[in-house]
Amino acid sequence: IQWLSNSSQEWAGWAVIMDFFNPFSQIWYHALFYFVIYTALIVFFAYFYTAIQFNPAELAENLKKYGGFIPGIRPGSHTKEYIEKVLNRITLPGAMFLAGLALAPYIIIKFLDLSSNSGGGSLVYTFGGTSLLIMVG
Secondary structure, X not given: OHHHHHHHHHOOHHHHHHHHOOOOOOOHHHHHHHHHHHHHHXXXXXXXXXXXXXXXXXXXXXXXXXXXXXXXOOOOHHHHHHHHXXXXXXXXXXXXXXXXHHHHHHHHHXXXXXXXXXXXXXXXXXXXXXXXXXXXX
């Protein structure tokens, strides 16, 4: 991949693009942009994963088939709607917690002013947000 490193030296615009998406950029709004996009993606994928793994219609059907019910909710479509509503309410705080967990190393190192020269950058890559999400998940 030697040609890739040479091509980045030929065009100086790569440095600007890399600095823009760097969470440790000297310009705070670049890091803020990164944090907003990162948080939005975490929230999106939390909802996406929940939608794939948890099927309220199937759960409502199984409850109805085996004689189970949710107190105060009629079996069938009402149960499905109730489960969807509760699932949406539960997913948002969970997704925000995951986003906070993922952003915590970046924010701590940013506010403690630990640059990559003092070892802070390597600390983020060791205990970075994405690696924490992988360990938790």
